[in-house]
Amino acid sequence: MGLLLLLASTTLLLASYLHPGSVTNAQQVFTIKDVSLSIEPSADVSRGTNVTVRCRASVSSSGQEALSREYTVYKDGSEVYTKTTSSSDDFLYLLPDARVSNSGKYKCKINIEGRQRTSNAEKLAVEGLSKPVLHLNKGVVTEGEELTARCTAPGETGSIFFYFYDKGEEIQDKQVNSNQAEAVLHFRSVGIHRIHCTYTVFVRPDSYKSEESSSAAVSVKELNITPVLEISPQHQIFEGDHLNIFCSVRVAQRSTDSMLLYLSEGTSLLSSGSNKVNHSMVALAKAPGLMFECRMEMGNVVKIANRTVPVTELFSAPTLTMSPAEVFQREPMKLTCNSERFASERIQRNELTYTLHPLENPMDTGVFSVKAPLRDFNYTCAARAKGIEKHSETLTVRPRVPVSIPKISVYGKAILGKPIQILCQSDSGSLPINYTLFREYMPENTTSVRLPIQEALFTVSISRPEEIKKFMCEASNGRRQPLLGPRLNATVIVPLSHARLSAVPNLQEILEDGHLNLICRVEGTPPVTFKWYRVGDSKPLNTTTTDELHKDYMVPIVTKEHSGRYYCEAFNHARNLVRSNEVNVEVRMAVWKKALIGGICLLIVSVLAVAVVLYFKSKRGKREAAAELSVKPSSPKSDDSLTVSLTHDTEVYNAATVRVDRASVSVWSERKPDAGNDEESSVVSNEPDVEYTEVVHPRSADPARAPLRKGTDTVYSELQNSPHGAADHHDYGSVEYTELNGDPEISRLHPQDLPEPVD
Numbered sequence: 194m195g196l197l198l199l200l201a202s203t204t205l206l207l208a209s210y211l212h213p214g215s216v217t218n219a220q221q222v223f224t225i226k227d228v229s230l231s232i233e234p235s236a237d238v239s240r241g242t243n244v245t246v247r248c249r250a251s252v253s254s255s256g257q258e259a260l261s262r263e264y265t266v267y268k269d270g271s272e273v274y275t276k277t278t279s280s281s282d283d284f285l286y287l288l289p290d291a292r293v294s295n296s297g298k299y300k301c302k303i304n305i306e307g308r309q310r311t312s313n314a315e316k317l318a319v320e321g322l323s324k325p326v327l328h329l330n331k332g333v334v335t336e337g338e339e340l341t342a343r344c345t346a347p348g349e350t351g352s353i354f355f356y357f358y359d360k361g362e363e364i365q366d367k368q369v370n371s372n373q374a375e376a377v378l379h380f381r382s383v384g385i386h387r388i389h390c391t392y393t394v395f396v397r398p399d400s401y402k403s404e405e406s407s408s409a410a411v412s413v414k415e416l417n418i419t420p421v422l423e424i425s426p427q428h429q430i431f432e433g434d435h436l437n438i439f440c441s442v443r444v445a446q447r448s449t450d451s452m453l454l455y456l457s458e459g460t461s462l463l464s465s466g467s468n469k470v471n472h473s474m475v476a477l478a479k480a481p482g483l484m485f486e487c488r489m490e491m492g493n494v495v496k497i498a499n500r501t502v503p504v505t506e507l508f509s510a511p512t513l514t515m516s517p518a519e520v521f522q523r524e525p526m527k528l529t530c531n532s533e534r535f536a537s538e539r540i541q542r543n544e545l546t547y548t549l550h551p552l553e554n555p556m557d558t559g560v561f562s563v564k565a566p567l568r569d570f571n572y573t574c575a576a577r578a579k580g581i582e583k584h585s586e587t588l589t590v591r592p593r594v595p596v597s598i599p600k601i602s603v604y605g606k607a608i609l610g611k612p613i614q615i616l617c618q619s620d621s622g623s624l625p626i627n628y629t630l631f632r633e634y635m636p637e638n639t640t641s642v643r644l645p646i647q648e649a650l651f652t653v654s655i656s657r658p659e660e661i662k663k664f665m666c667e668a669s670n671g672r673r674q675p676l677l678g679p680r681l682n683a684t685v686i687v688p689l690s691h692a693r694l695s696a697v698p699n700l701q702e703i704l705e706d707g708h709l710n711l712i713c714r715v716e717g718t719p720p721v722t723f724k725w726y727r728v729g730d731s732k733p734l735n736t737t738t739t740d741e742l743h744k745d746y747m748v749p750i751v752t753k754e755h756s757g758r759y760y761c762e763a764f765n766h767a768r769n770l771v772r773s774n775e776v777n778v779e780v781r782m783a784v785w786k787k788a789l790i791g792g793i794c795l796l797i798v799s800v801l802a803v804a805v806v807l808y809f810k811s812k813r814g815k816r817e818a819a820a821e822l823s824v825k826p827s828s829p830k831s832d833d834s835l836t837v838s839l840t841h842d843t844e845v846y847n848a849a850t851v852r853v854d855r856a857s858v859s860v861w862s863e864r865k866p867d868a869g870n871d872e873e874s875s876v877v878s879n880e881p882d883v884e885y886t887e888v889v890h891p892r893s894a895d896p897a898r899a900p901l902r903k904g905t906d907t908v909y910s911e912l913q914n915s916p917h918g919a920a921d922h923h924d925y926g927s928v929e930y931t932e933l934n935g936d937p938e939i940s941r942l943h944p945q946d947l948p949e950p951v952d
């Protein structure tokens with residue numbers, strides 16, 4: 194048994210090895226060299242040809258086994274046929290008895306074990322459609338009866354549209370996917386109707402239209418029913434007459450049940466019913482007349498009887514008029530309501546009555562006396578006779594509002610010498626308003642204001658400011674008396690002139706530390722804006738606006754700095770700038786300074802005199818004795834400190850005789866001016882803070898200094914109080930001791946060698 198099983202399995206394995214499309218096929222090597230498609234007998238054929246689409250594949254393979262080939266045929270991109278074959282013959286797709294619907298682009302695809310190749314595309318065109326065939330189920334019908342028509346396209350396939358025609362005019366169409374269609378036809382008119390049909394085959398993107406079928410005749414016989422319209426009275430119908438209208442049918446043969454009658458006038462349905470319809474009404478005037486219609490409907494059959502009845506107007510619609518044509522509020526006026534024409538055959542003029550809306554009692558037939566309303570108001574009127582009422586169109590009465598007393602004002606600014614614009618304006622009053630400008634009761638000019646945005650502006654010119662009061666406005670907007678307004682009350686701006694600048698005190702008396710007022714005066718109309726300038730400066734010293742015609746600029750404390758040329762400028766609302774004369778301010782020195790300078794000069798002269806006396810005396814005494822007087826600045830760099838040194842030789846001092854060899858008086862260093870002080874201009878600085886103190890130094894006991902000194906030195910030092918804010922903490926400022934005979938570098942004393950300051 195086990196042996197038998199083994200044998201069977203071996204046989205299976207062997208079979209599977211030998212069988213194509215199995216394991217062996219996987220090892221078989223092949224290539225699809227080419228696939229081509231051709232159409233036989235030709236790509237352009239006529240209807241009914243047996244067409245073959247041939248798909249030829251060229252495949253090379255290594256083995257002897259046949260390969261499984263799957264062919265797919267496409268028409269216009271969609272798959273139409275698929276077949277698998279192991280034959281290596283050409284694959285044929287047959288289109289026997291080809292139709293237009295077979296037209297299209299063909300392609301084929303071969304697929305061997307997943308490897309596929311697509312052929313070229315070929316276009317097949319089939320020419321010719323079969324002639325349609327029409328069949329009618331009846332040859333004779335009565336009005337409203339139905340008829341079935343069938344149209345066939347023999348042998349055609351695909352999507353087909355069928356069309357049915359009556360006397361060449363398309364009456365129905367049907368789309369079907371078969372080769373025949375049916376249509377139910379109705380006929381509107383009596384007589385012979387010629388019916389035919391056509392069809393169209395759609396092969397995207399094209400469509401092919403067939404020829405016409407042969408036509409068939411249908412005879413439509415009239416249904417013997419007629420609607421009848423009767424109107425009484427028949428002639429000369431006037432407005433207000435009573436009318437009776439009858440709508441019925443005249444039936445020749447059988448009576449039909451599903452019949453409906455409609456009686457209408459214009460667009461309004463008056464009555465409806467099944468067999469007979471009537472209607473009564475009062476005739477109304479209407480152009481071109483009353484249009485009655487009697488309509489019968491039975492199934493698809495519609496029959497109409499119509500008639501237009503002219504109606505003569507009894508009287509025309511009234512018109513409402515007013516007189517006078519223009520009225521002011523509350524003024525009396527007349528409103529007249531009148532019908533111009535009336536049918537004298539039927540009525541007398543006095544039969545017509547008129548009423549006004551809103552109601553007013555008439556003075557006479559159709560004449561109403563009313564008072565003009567305050568606002569726009571609508572009136573209508575009505576005329577009435579024989580139960581007929583006619584209304585007029587709306588009359589809108591627009592009462593005029595009387596003009597109010599005009600106001601007068603200056604538009605903008607009134608500037609003397611320039612054109613002045615004067616505005617006349619009434620607060621109320623209907624337009625148009627005529628404004629007249631008067632100058633001293635003489636009309637100057639007139640303007641008419643027609644629109645709300647307009648203004649009555651007059652341009653005038655005056656030569657004196659008082660003339661502005663001469664102007665008045667007058668306003669008028671109708672038949673009423675014109676209204677004269679008040680005189681113009683406005684300020685005329687006189688442009689500035691005659692600017693003058695003066696100084697207080699007098700120019701000769703302007704002293705340092707005094708005060709100075711620069712007064713600017715002008716003529717013209719305030720407010721005035723003044724500006725003071727110093728010649729050469731671009732910016733004003735001050736700008737002030739005042740209601741006066743003069744203004745001063747004050748310098749409270751005058752210094753030399755303030756010397757210069759000054760002028761002022763001014764302008765007012767006339768915007769003209771005026772410039773004054775220039776004044777030359779020269780600041781003189783203060784009296785006390787003059788005195789001080791005099792005193793100092795006197796002192797210097799005295800010192801010089803003493804020095805000269807001493808000089809001559811010493812010349813007479815010992816000639817060898819030498820005395821030197823030197824006055825020199827302690828340091829050229831130091832501005833504030835001044836050192837005066839008087840050195841005597843010991844011998845000379847002891848002998849109490851002084852011989853002056855040389856004397857020099859030099860530099861008074863100029864002191865820097867204090868901030869804001871006016872002493873800068875002083876030639877000689879006044880130094881009230883300087884004190885001269887004599888300090889006698891005994892001979893120094895310091896042995897280190899001893900060799901440098903010769904005898905006893907007397908040193909006169911200046912002890913100067915430091916200026917305010919100086920960095921020095923001592924009561925006396927920096928002091929320098931200069932030894933005449935010794936090395937100046939060594940002989941200098943340092944500040945710490947000085948005695949401590951006594952507070």
Ligand SMILES: *[C@@H]1O[C@H](CO)[C@@H](O)[C@H](O)[C@H]1NC(C)=O
Pocket residue numbers: 241242243289290
């Ligand atoms: C088309 O083929 C059919 C048989 O399939 C044959 O009867 C017919 O005659 C052929 N028509 C033409 C035009 O060859």
Ligand SMILES: *[C@@H]1O[C@H](CO)[C@@H](O)[C@H](O)[C@H]1NC(C)=O
Pocket residue numbers: 437471472
């Ligand atoms: C018109 O119809 C009404 C009923 O709707 C009837 O009473 C009247 O008599 C009819 N008039 C005439 C003139 O036939």
Ligand SMILES: *[C@@H]1O[C@H](CO)[C@@H](O)[C@H](O)[C@H]1NC(C)=O
Pocket residue numbers: 484486497498499500
């Ligand atoms: C009246 O009827 C006739 C035919 O009966 C038609 O020609 C005409 O247009 C109709 N008039 C109106 C206004 O319906």
Ligand SMILES: *[C@@H]1O[C@H](CO)[C@@H](O)[C@H](O)[C@H]1NC(C)=O
Pocket residue numbers: 569570571587589
């Ligand atoms: C007057 O009638 C007109 C239309 O005719 C309407 O526009 C207007 O508002 C009416 N005026 C008044 C005051 O009723």
Ligand SMILES: *[C@@H]1O[C@H](CO)[C@@H](O)[C@H](O)[C@H]1NC(C)=O
Pocket residue numbers: 637638639640650
């Ligand atoms: C009156 O005013 C008009 C412009 O409003 C001006 O053209 C005309 O010159 C004026 N006439 C007189 C006399 O001022």
Ligand SMILES: *[C@@H]1O[C@H](CO)[C@@H](O)[C@H](O)[C@H]1NC(C)=O
Pocket residue numbers: 625626627639641669670671
């Ligand atoms: C206004 O003046 C013109 C002529 O300038 C005149 O025709 C018109 O009637 C006047 N209008 C009024 C309301 O006075």
Ligand SMILES: *[C@@H]1O[C@H](CO)[C@@H](O)[C@H](O)[C@H]1NC(C)=O
Pocket residue numbers: 682683
């Ligand atoms: C003119 O107007 C001023 C104010 O602008 C007023 O004080 C003065 O009383 C007026 N004069 C007259 C005559 O109306």
Ligand SMILES: *[C@@H]1O[C@H](CO)[C@@H](O)[C@H](O)[C@H]1NC(C)=O
Pocket residue numbers: 734735736737745
């Ligand atoms: C101008 O002068 C007024 C006083 O007349 C003073 O109040 C004002 O500060 C001054 N202005 C300038 C910029 O000097």
